[in-house]
Amino acid sequence: MAKIKNNKDLIALSEKNIKENSKYSKTVTICAGTGCCASGCLEVLTELEKELKNKKLTNKIKIRATGCHGFCEQGPLLVIEPNNIFYRHVKPKDVPEIVSSTLENNKIIEALLYIDPATSKKITKETNIPFYKKQERILLNQNKLIDPCNVNDYISINGYSAFVKVLNTNNPENIIEEIKKSGLRGRGGGGFPTGRKWESCRKAEGSPKYIICNADEGDPGAYMDRSVLEGNPHAVIEGMLIGALAIGAEHGYIYVRNEYPLAVKNAKIAIGQAEELGLLGKKIFGTNFSFDIKISRGGGAFVCGESTALMASLEGQVGEPRAKDIHTTERGFHELPTNLNNVETWANVPSIINNGAAWFAKKGTKDSKGTKIFALTGQIQNTGLVEVHMGTSLKKIIYDIGGGPLKGKKIKAVQTGGPSGGCISEKLFDLPVDFEALAEAGSMVGSGGMVVMDESTCMVDVAKYFLTFLVDESCGKCVTCRIGLSRMLEIITDITEGKGTMEQLELLFETAETVSLASLCALGKTAPNPVLSTIKYFREEYEAHINKKECPAKVCKSLITYKIDNKVCTECNACLKACPHGVITVTNGNYIINSDTCTKCGICFDTCKFSAIKVN
Amino acid sequence: MSDYVNITIDGSKIKAIEGSSVLDAALEYGICIPALCHMKDVTPIGACRICIVELVKNGKSKITASCTLEAKEGMVILANSAKIKKLRKNIAEMLVAEAPNSKAIQDIALRCGVTTVRYPFRNKDCVLCGKCVRVCDEIWQSKSLGFVGRGSERHVALPFNVRPDFCKHCNNCIDVCPMTITPCPGPMKKGEEALCGLCESQLYMAEEVPDSCVDCHLGESFCIRAKN
Numbered sequence: 001m002a003k004i005k006n007n008k009d010l011i012a013l014s015e016k017n018i019k020e021n022s023k024y025s026k027t028v029t030i031c032a033g034t035g036c037c038a039s040g041c042l043e044v045l046t047e048l049e050k051e052l053k054n055k056k057l058t059n060k061i062k063i064r065a066t067g068c069h070g071f072c073e074q075g076p077l078l079v080i081e082p083n084n085i086f087y088r089h090v091k092p093k094d095v096p097e098i099v100s101s102t103l104e105n106n107k108i109i110e111a112l113l114y115i116d117p118a119t120s121k122k123i124t125k126e127t128n129i130p131f132y133k134k135q136e137r138i139l140l141n142q143n144k145l146i147d148p149c150n151v152n153d154y155i156s157i158n159g160y161s162a163f164v165k166v167l168n169t170n171n172p173e174n175i176i177e178e179i180k181k182s183g184l185r186g187r188g189g190g191g192f193p194t195g196r197k198w199e200s201c202r203k204a205e206g207s208p209k210y211i212i213c214n215a216d217e218g219d220p221g222a223y224m225d226r227s228v229l230e231g232n233p234h235a236v237i238e239g240m241l242i243g244a245l246a247i248g249a250e251h252g253y254i255y256v257r258n259e260y261p262l263a264v265k266n267a268k269i270a271i272g273q274a275e276e277l278g279l280l281g282k283k284i285f286g287t288n289f290s291f292d293i294k295i296s297r298g299g300g301a302f303v304c305g306e307s308t309a310l311m312a313s314l315e316g317q318v319g320e321p322r323a324k325d326i327h328t329t330e331r332g333f334h335e336l337p338t339n340l341n342n343v344e345t346w347a348n349v350p351s352i353i354n355n356g357a358a359w360f361a362k363k364g365t366k367d368s369k370g371t372k373i374f375a376l377t378g379q380i381q382n383t384g385l386v387e388v389h390m391g392t393s394l395k396k397i398i399y400d401i402g403g404g405p406l407k408g409k410k411i412k413a414v415q416t417g418g419p420s421g422g423c424i425s426e427k428l429f430d431l432p433v434d435f436e437a438l439a440e441a442g443s444m445v446g447s448g449g450m451v452v453m454d455e456s457t458c459m460v461d462v463a464k465y466f467l468t469f470l471v472d473e474s475c476g477k478c479v480t481c482r483i484g485l486s487r488m489l490e491i492i493t494d495i496t497e498g499k500g501t502m503e504q505l506e507l508l509f510e511t512a513e514t515v516s517l518a519s520l521c522a523l524g525k526t527a528p529n530p531v532l533s534t535i536k537y538f539r540e541e542y543e544a545h546i547n548k549k550e551c552p553a554k555v556c557k558s559l560i561t562y563k564i565d566n567k568v569c570t571e572c573n574a575c576l577k578a579c580p581h582g583v584i585t586v587t588n589g590n591y592i593i594n595s596d597t598c599t600k601c602g603i604c605f606d607t608c609k610f611s612a613i614k615v616n
Numbered sequence: 617m618s619d620y621v622n623i624t625i626d627g628s629k630i631k632a633i634e635g636s637s638v639l640d641a642a643l644e645y646g647i648c649i650p651a652l653c654h655m656k657d658v659t660p661i662g663a664c665r666i667c668i669v670e671l672v673k674n675g676k677s678k679i680t681a682s683c684t685l686e687a688k689e690g691m692v693i694l695a696n697s698a699k700i701k702k703l704r705k706n707i708a709e710m711l712v713a714e715a716p717n718s719k720a721i722q723d724i725a726l727r728c729g730v731t732t733v734r735y736p737f738r739n740k741d742c743v744l745c746g747k748c749v750r751v752c753d754e755i756w757q758s759k760s761l762g763f764v765g766r767g768s769e770r771h772v773a774l775p776f777n778v779r780p781d782f783c784k785h786c787n788n789c790i791d792v793c794p795m796t797i798t799p800c801p802g803p804m805k806k807g808e809e810a811l812c813g814l815c816e817s818q819l820y821m822a823e824e825v826p827d828s829c830v831d832c833h834l835g836e837s838f839c840i841r842a843k844n
Contacts, residue, residue: 301766303766318763322661322662322684323662323680323681323684323685325680325684325685325686326686471767471768472767472768473766473767474766474767474768475766475767475770476744476763476765476766476767476768476769476770477661477662477663477744477770478662478663478664478665479663479664479665479666479707479710479711479743479744480665480707480710482744482767482768482770483710483711483714484710486768487710487713487735490735490736503734507734507735510706511706511710513703514703514706514707514710517679517699517703518665518668518679518703518707519665520662520663520665520681
């Protein structure tokens, strides 16, 4: 690859790539993100490559394996351009038909089309699918257009033009001013204004300065950073380059979880390609600006997503947070000014520079601008990645884009912001999703996880789940987080086992407040949110567990019993065979579950086709 | 010559040595902010959270540990607000439930106003204040002790659980440990842990002595008598 030396070279390269791509009559875009890989997209890809080779179509049809498209529920996904035909749940055995009908003869295969559950109609075009139609996909759309391992793809969609633009003008204050005007706020959780962070890091004394991209995403059920880094690593690199120029940093790190092998691989390839093109390295484009990026793989500690713990881990120390009375922008990595931003924040930077601050500031609410990616998961029709304007109501995200509850259920709450966020009751679903509104409701935007829960979920059990996660992931350094959280778990376990008292509930509340106010780092400070918010919105569930000794959602094992209704029972023996502990017996034609030895695994309940097994 | 910065703690204007922590500056002036993991001349880690104070800035207050907070010109600190007292009491309650067998912790709990312990006692031997680890590392430059594990599994251990050759046998780790001060009525038996409250009478006498306490309203945050 020849080095790029100026803007002209970049434009020439971009035009060359566009021309090269235009010789193909059709492009098959296949999602090769981690989600689709798990549902078997790689087999489809190899099959497709083989089939095209056999039919000698390789010079007419281009296959592009891209990053995550977002509609993970329906994977493996395949989009055929220029007609925008959308196939879902594609299997290797479908490939020959796709090639012979759709690619050669423009015939649409009905069986692979998406069916809208609301109208039961088949939808051919991807853009017409409600899940996509109602989103504002700026970052995620780029994922579909580029092969993450091919820098030329990124360059042909205007990639690196923002960096070249700011490098030519070389006015760092202007960049910071532009980012400030755009109103971009950190996408990692706290929502700190990015421009102000950059400014304080630029003004801080010390050299060299560092830039870190935080890709240590550890929230259960959240994977937007992974998808961006996997699918569009060059946007992150370009954002970091722009940031480095604005701040005056010389070195950059991408701290990524080792559990994201594809993200590590793609980021590595992307850095290599950027270096080859002369976009990273010493004296870039012959200017005085030098910048390099290294990848550091995290060992999987949740707490290492916290900035000071991350920096300690990067230094080779134990990943433990320290007091943040002095900001990391002044004294961070190796006691030097360090600017840390989340993957999504960095990836947003190039489009702000290209389209102007006003373009970005137009979207969103008064204090929260732009778009944000959310990972929609849980008991909902359409799980996947959703990119919407800040300030979109929860109702729109959950019902319009997410397709609402699973069959016959009713949505009860949504947990936003992962273990540090809170549960928001269905009554508040008109709430706009922005930093302030969610914080006021006792939750947070966080990195953008959204776990939807329906009525079959016990909120006390949810709080217990998150507490268990946090007790495991607390670093154990400070008393409030280590002891406080374990005490909270102790109390909540008592409550779910029917041993709780109202005094304990008050103590739980008091401990939660102490932990949230007095802890050392953000992990401890936000850790009680799931408990505090569930007490706030679902106090009656806690009270039912304590006073009536019952679990309204019939989840907490100590408070439920399984019984067979012999009037409904058809004596099919299915439960008898399924029970792993052999506790179901038959006496005089009556089927009885021995409640003393029953482990309440629920297998009999799931097996019974006649709803003869009742939960009390 | 050290430079000084002016800070305000609970309304008293004091001069703190530049670069010193708020806690050190307060103790220098006889303003009692209780602390467990704090030690003179070693790096503060902010682990015990007993020394929390309110830092008031632009009309907003932020709660932070005073041992890790560097004194800066014009800082306004509330070391004894109702909010801080309540939090401190709760933290002391957690600590004493964790290790009731320590006189130092019983003492702190008593002074922070803990009268009943609502958490079940755990009777642990260590509250991970990290004094031993830091004294070994920083004063003796030995690094024979360290923290191992994460979260509830975190504990202090020797490298591979064997006393290393570079251990200087100074026994400082034992001297500084808050668990090694002999408890007044002797070690508590398992299942019989309680708030002993016996040091209350001695504490009263100690505070009458002007040398150890300025005995002013500032002592409130850590004084049994001013509570009433």
